[in-house]
Every structure is written in C-alpha cells, then in structure tokens.
Amino acid sequence: MKGQLRRAQVALLSFACGALALPLTAARADTPRRSYASPQSFALELKLGPYSPDLDSEFASKGTTATPFADLFGGGSAVLWQTEFDVQLWRGFGSIAIGGSAGYYSKAAAACRQGDATDPAQVSCAGSANRVSGDSTRLTLVPLAALLIYRFDVLADRLNVPLVPYFKGGLNYTLWWMRNGSGSVSTATPPGGTTALRGQGGNLGWQLAGGLALRLDALEPSAARRLDADYGVNHSYLFGELVHVESKRLPDVGDTTFSAGIAFEF
C-alpha cells in the first residue's frame, strides 16, 4: 500500500505541475469573460482507481501472520469503479455540496486445494499445485457513501487558474459478499462454532478524500461556452484524489488509495 501511496503522490504532483504549466496568460488574453452562465447546482463524477481491501489488517493487529486475502488474491489490486452525484447547496467562497456515491469492486481467484489437511487453518494456498482451477472464490464490494464536499473554485472563477482543490468527507457503508465456485454465497463454520455463517454483510465506516481537479474550460473556451449554452454544463474537470476508507466493522473492507476520473458541474 505504501508503494501505491507513493505512486498516487507522484501522480497528483505531476497532475498539478502539468496543470500549472498551461498557458494561462494566453487563455486569459484570448478568452473574453463569460457573458452567460447557466444556473449551477449539481456535479457528477465518474471515477476509477485501484482498490485492495485491508482484510488482512485484522490479523496483523492481533499479532498473527495470517493473510487470507493475500493468500488467495495476492498483493495486487482490482479496479474500483465509482460514480458520485453532488447537490451544490452554497456558492460563495468556493462551494459546499452534499453528495452520494456508489461503487463496484470484484476480484476472483482459484480456490485453495484442501488436500489432506485436517486443520483448515493449515491449508496451503501457495503455488499452482495448491489451487483448484475448476473452483473459484470471489470477493465483491459495493461501497456506498454520503458525503459533504467543499470545492475551492475561487482561483478558477476569479483568477482563471484552472485548478480546483477539494475535500470530501462522510459516512461509508460497504456491502460485501464472498462467493464460492458454484456462484453461491460462501457458508462456513468458524473454529469452535456450531453455526454456519454466511459470508456477506454490510460495514459502516467513514471516508475522507482530498483531490485536485483541472478545469477543462481553459483548454477550449468556446466549446465550454457552447456546452453551457446548449446543455447547461457549466464546467468539466479531470481530477485525481486520495481517499481513505475506514471500515468500523470486520472484515475490514477499507483501504487508502487514489482514484481519477472526469466530472461535470451543471
């Protein structure tokens, strides 16, 4: 995860530098101030990024070396697709909005061969010999969030600097389920238990995000004006953000990661 964070930081830095290097003066000189702007009340974001739930952190915090998620899925990430819709409540020195987001994450791997192991905890998953290609296991997450968003778009609106930093925070509720090779939700009995438990649930938590958006209007001002006049799209953005999702319930399906996407204000 540290590697991912470093990559995310590098990506954001490059993104910001690239944006600042834009010929702002030229854009300002060529572009007359907007004489028309449609009402602006909403924002829509489509984004994606790597995600790897911290399922194994539970065991590390207990001091054990068990890593069930890494054993089965390795260290890589899968893509988390998300969409977010915001309602901008206040516009003054920046804008404040409330929003909701929903995402989808799914990752599958071949199941581990149980073999002759009598203790399920001792089943080895290492190597292809210990995997069964005809059977699979899959973890699926659907993170939902209610967010409060602040966008500092003063620079873009008043000084024609096309960068909009923003911050988000709110509640997160992640639906999760684990399926077996037959496609049904996995059921298992914990050691010492008597009741079989179904591998599905929903975890409440919180999340914070900070990002930087590049307002695309400066690249093609006339097209931006037409987009506003014809469709009511005030601004469009490319953005990248760092996000931390904290799961307050086990299994820990949170992660600290980054995502990037495109956004529209309308």
Added chain:
Amino acid sequence: MCPGTRSEITSPSGCRSIPPGSVAAPQNIRSILSSLRLARRAPRRRDDQFIADRVLTLVARLGRWWPLGLGCLAAFAGLLGPAAAQTSSSTFAVKQFREVRFDDATLDLATKTKLTTETLFNQVRCECTADRRRVRVEIEITTDRSNTTESYFVVAGANCLDSEQRIVQDANQCVLVSSGRIGNQETNIVFEATVRQLMPGGCTPDRKSLALTVYVGQDQTAVRKLEPALAYEVDGKPPTAPVKSADPSGGENLATVSFKAGSTSEQDVRYQLLCARLVDGAIAGPWRSTASKTPIFSSPATACSTASASSADAGVSSAALTSGDGGAADGGATDARALDGGIADARAAEARSDAAVAATVSDGSSGSASGLLENPLYVCSDSVAPGSLSITGLTDGQAYRFYVVAVDRAGNTSAPVDLGTTTPVATQDLWERYLAQGGKARGGYGCATAAHTRGGVTLLLVGGALLLLALARGQRRSQRRAARQGRRG
C-alpha cells in the same frame, strides 16, 4: 380462335389481323346482325324450294361460326360441370379431427396447440423404425349414406394430389392410411396407423410439413380434397454435435466443463449435460446392456430405443444412483416411466419438469432434468448454453465423466460428446479461509459492536446536522440574493 390478341374471322379457314386501336369486335357483331336482318327482310316466298334455300343458307352461314359455338358450349360445360358434379356428389364432409391417440397418450386437438401436436409426433419418431407404436385417429364427419358409389381416402403426406386430381402413389411422399365407402360410413372415421405411416419418407427426414387429409372420389384416380386437414411437422434430423473446449476440472462438490456449439446457424438447439459416475475408471451403469456395458446414452439411436433396456435396468440403476450419485437420482425414478413408455404425454412432461435433480448448473442459467429421450438418470442439467459451466451437487472424491448432447426443438439429439473425466475435490474459499484463520467477522448487515454502533450513529448525526445547516444557510442566502436583486430592479 385466331392467333394474336386481336383478330377477326373472315372465313372459316382464315384470320385477318387487325391493327391495334381499331374496333374489330363491333364489326364482327354488325356483320352477323346484318346477315340476320337480310334474312328477315327477304321477300317471303312460300314455295318449298325457297324455304329449303333459306334453311340451307342459314345453316351455311351458321356453319362459318362453328368454332364460336363450340367455344360457348365448352364454356357452359366448364361453368356448370363442377356445380353439377357437386350437386350429384355426396355431402360427406370432415367436421373436425377429433383426437389423435397414441398407445399411452391422447392428443385432444380441441385444446392442444400445434406445437404440442408436432411435439407428440416427433417424440414418437424413435419408435417409428420398429413400427411399434400405433396411432389411433378419429375424424368427426358429416355422414352421407345416400351416396353409395364414392369412397373416402385418408392420406398422410404433403402434396398428395397431382394435377389430374389423382392421389400420388409414392410411399415416400404420401401414404394411404385409411379408406372406405362413404355409403357404409355411419359413424366417424376411426382408424389406426403406425407412426411410420404418418411419416412418409422415413423416420429421419429433414424438417418438413405434412398433413393428414381426407379425399373423396370414385377411386384414387379422381378425387377432391376435403377441408380441414390436420397439419403437422416432422423433423428427424439431429442437430450438429457440440465441440469440447477444454478438459473438465473439479472443485468442491462441483465440476467445470467447457464446450461450444457445433453449428452457429442452427436455431432452437439446447444442450443437456450428462454426468456419469465412474468406478475404477469406468462408467458405473446403468447399462443398455449389462453384458456389453454400453451406456444408455451412447448414441441418439440408442436413446430412442431404450424402452426395453431401461425397464430392465431401471431398478438397479435407480438404487445405485440413489446411494451415490448426487447428480440425478431424484429425477431418475420419475423419468424411468417416461422412457419405459417411450413417449410421455403433456401431463407427464409437466410432472417431469417438477422432478428437479440435485445437480444444477451455474452459468447464469440453471437447469433441471427434463430430458425426454436421453436417460434422465444421467441428465445433470437441461437447457444450458454453450460455454464454461459449473455442475454442482456432485460428491467430492467421486470421479465423473461428462457428456454433452445437443437437442433440437423436435427432440432430436446429437451424438453425445465426451467432455472428459474429473473428480470434485474439497477446496477452501476466502470466507472459509478467513474464518479458519481466526477472522472475527460474522457477516450480517447491522453494526458489530455497541461501540461501533455509537460511532456510526454519532457520525450519522453530525453529518445530518451539517447537512441541515448547509441547506438552511443556502436557502437563506438565495432568499437574500433574490431580495437584493428585487430592490435593484
């Protein structure tokens, strides 16, 4: 008649062509009328010679028009002939085909759809080669005992009447299944025929439409068709066999098999998966023949003629599968009757669909055993789509061999394709591994601990309060802005 589209008769032996646009017919009529008028205006001489001359003259004049006269006579004959024949023939008529009864199933034609009709006909195609199955047909008629000379002929086939109104005498095209004197026919026509008779051209024709038609006439060389006819379709051509894509692999109580369609152009083809238990590397029955140990589903032909074999082996196979095979034991006992009988009626088919087997297939679709021709003891799943499929409900440690069979709408089956052998094994998925290694999650959608509940509720309350605050503030600002704009205006 003269050749060409427009002509005028100038002499009994010749034609003169008339250029387009001229009016020829009135000329002709006028010349006829004028000759008649001349005859009337002639002085009336009362001597015999004069009368004889006039008669001869008239005959001679009329003689020039004999082709026209003959034409008129022919036209009258053509118009009145059939009517006269109809009047003179019987009122014998087909009211309806009341029922088609197989040995163990009755098709009520008043309530069954055409699809059911063809299904029943096609399901029995397997029996037709042996001529074992007989079909009883009852045709409700309007009787006519007054006509003792005509006969009726019930013919199965297509295009059974040639251009001269004769019944086609070709056993590959039309088969006379019943006949009799109308005058002797006091009740409905009832006859029995073999299925083979209803399928002229053999038992494995390509898909074609046929009909059971009643003809009436003095003999088979001069008949007329009565309506309605009973239309049905036969289709004995098996679909193209599917193709194996990859070797099967076993999972926990499941196996994954892969195959693709043999032909992309064939429509209405479904696939059945057949699962056979292996003991010491060989299929553990049931057998068509215990001596040769040939599996019952080894070919479509054997699938068609399993009646005696399945009845002989049913007891053994059902017991064996109930004890070990999770695949199809439940469905087997129910369907053994259908195989034993060779054909099931619609009610039995419905009942069969309820007899789901333990094994299911997961590929986005699931299936249950409802095979009509294959031995259902083997059917793991019906109506699956080509691709990679997981067959569940199997026993870990038990070797299985898998086959796939293409089945078309008429119930024709391809040769079973051997998909290979595998053995389901116990596996560990993420949830099992998580719990086995001491994971504390227990699933569910509530909050795990009271502390977490309090935290969540606090977060929810703070978020809600912030939201309300923002909403109220935004509303106040917009009201103030609107008021300012109003004052400026």
